[in-house]
Amino acid sequence: MSADPVPPDCGDPAVSRLHEVVHQPARLGILTVLAETRRADWPYLKSVLGLTDGNLGRHLEVLAGEGFVKITKGYEGKRPRTWAEITTSGRKALASQIAAMKEIVERFEATKGK
Amino acid sequence: MNAADPDAPVANVDQLHRLEQLRLRARADRQATSVPLFTFGAVTLFFALTEVLRQPSNVAHIGGLSPLALIWPAAFGFLAWYYRRQEARTGVGAGRGSYALMVLLPIAVLFVPFAWLLHFFLSSTGVAALGLLVMALLQRNWYLGISAVAYGVVMTLEAYFFLSYRLVDLGQEVGVVNDLFTDHATAVVLGLTGLGMVAAGLVAGRREARES
Numbered sequence: 001m002s003a004d005p006v007p008p009d010c011g012d013p014a015v016s017r018l019h020e021v022v023h024q025p026a027r028l029g030i031l032t033v034l035a036e037t038r039r040a041d042w043p044y045l046k047s048v049l050g051l052t053d054g055n056l057g058r059h060l061e062v063l064a065g066e067g068f069v070k071i072t073k074g075y076e077g078k079r080p081r082t083w084a085e086i087t088t089s090g091r092k093a094l095a096s097q098i099a100a101m102k103e104i105v106e107r108f109e110a111t112k113g114k
Numbered sequence: 115m116n117a118a119d120p121d122a123p124v125a126n127v128d129q130l131h132r133l134e135q136l137r138l139r140a141r142a143d144r145q146a147t148s149v150p151l152f153t154f155g156a157v158t159l160f161f162a163l164t165e166v167l168r169q170p171s172n173v174a175h176i177g178g179l180s181p182l183a184l185i186w187p188a189a190f191g192f193l194a195w196y197y198r199r200q201e202a203r204t205g206v207g208a209g210r211g212s213y214a215l216m217v218l219l220p221i222a223v224l225f226v227p228f229a230w231l232l233h234f235f236l237s238s239t240g241v242a243a244l245g246l247l248v249m250a251l252l253q254r255n256w257y258l259g260i261s262a263v264a265y266g267v268v269m270t271l272e273a274y275f276f277l278s279y280r281l282v283d284l285g286q287e288v289g290v291v292n293d294l295f296t297d298h299a300t301a302v303v304l305g306l307t308g309l310g311m312v313a314a315g316l317v318a319g320r321r322e323a324r325e326s
Contacts, residue, residue, distance in 0.1 A: 025129060032133045034207075036140040041205030048139060076202070085207075098133070101126040 017100040021066050022093050026051060026059045031094040034069060034086035042082040060084055068093055142326040144206045147258050148319035150193055150246060154265060155311030157189050161239075162304035186242040190216040211252035216245040237273035240266050261314050268307050277303045 022028060029049045034040060040048075046056050063069040068090030072083045086094075141147070190213050197208035220241050243266030250259035271277050278299035285295050 025132075028129065028133060029136055032136045033140045036137050036209060037144055037207035038209050039201075039207035040140075044143075044205035048136065048143070098130070101130055105126050105130065 015100070015104060017096060019093055019097055021062060022068070022097045024059070026055065027063055028094070028097065030056075030059055030063060030084070031068060031086060031090055034084060035091055035094055039083050039085035042084075045084060063090065066093075138325045140206070141209075141255070142322035142324075143204065144197070144200065144209060145319075145322055146209055146253060146255055148315045148322055149196060150249070150258060151261055151311050151315030151318055153189050153193055154242075154246065155308050155313075155315055157185055158239075158265075158269075158304055158308030158311060160185070160308075162301045162308055165301035165304055166298060186220040186238055186245075187217045189242070190214075190219070190245065209253045211249045213249065216249065219245045219248075237270055240270040240273065243269060257314075257318060261311070265307065265311060268303075272300065272303050272307070275300065 022031065026049060030045060033045060033048055042053075042056065045051070045060075046053065049056070051059070060069060060071060064071050066089075067087055070085045070087055072085065074081055074083070194212070194214035194217065197213060201207055220238055223241050243262050246262040247259055247266065250256070250262050268277065281299045281303060282296055285299075
């Protein structure tokens with residue numbers, strides 16, 4: 001999956017700032033939760049986002065591939081435990097995404113009023 | 115969702131709303147607001163109790179500082195321990211910043227050159243409130259931040275007995291002043307401030323329970 005902003009040639013600066021990887025709703029959700037908690041384990045992310053193991057794994061893999069989250073696997077006693085932690089670039093990507101989304105909404109509201 | 119879609123702004127509104135709900139739920143799950151407020155409330159009520167028992171004047175002071183000042187590193191240490199335990203138990207991280215680092219703040223101001231001025235003007239409790247404010251700002255927790263500022267202002271004023279003198283003045287105006295009232299005016303101010311923090315913690319706790 002490309003990490004290029006989408007769509008690249010639409011001419012709207014706010015839309016072109018939207019990030020294809022981050023814009024996906026489940027991945028936006030993961031980054032939002034992690035931005036608040038800094039890190040969270042697999043079962044918590046699964047329950048709070050309502051995702052299946054397969055979905056969560058795939059989305060985390062994509063985010064980790066972009067360097068937006070760091071995955072740590074370990075054991076607590078004999079129980080395996082997987083943690084996801086947001087990185088600085090993940091925080092920046094989320095902040096820029098939310099700012100772009102808000103800008104689009106504000107512009108839409110402004111044109112609707114005219 | 116395609117961002118270029120004409121419906122994208124509407125979808126973005128829904129998405130932003132959903133993200134805000136998620137953020138609030140994660141904040142509620144980690145009890146980011148109620149636990150620090152309860153902790154500060156409990157410490158302040160303890161101060162009020164020691165004021166009633168006249169402990170500060172009986173115990174030996176270390177270099178002009180009350181040993182009670184060491185309660186703040188202990189309080190931040192408790193918060194660090196609590197969030198670490200919660201993370202291990204529930205899988206929810208403690209958010210940005212570190213209460214463990216804040217343990218060092220009330221100690222550091224005693225030893226870092228010129229930082230003692232902060233301690234001198236704010237009192238150890240004011241420095242602790244500053245630590246709580248730093249955590250609130252790092253976590254963008256406005257409720258906690260406003261509570262920390264209000265607490266810091268009240269406790270710093272009371273470090274100069276400003277509020278207890280006003281309370282005694284008020285007591286004189288309404289004619290309820292006696293020696294007992296005058297002696298315990300500071301304890302009354304500390305007790306009310308502690309109860310205020312506990313009440314703020316209860317409000318935050320109810321909101322966390324609702325959003326969790």
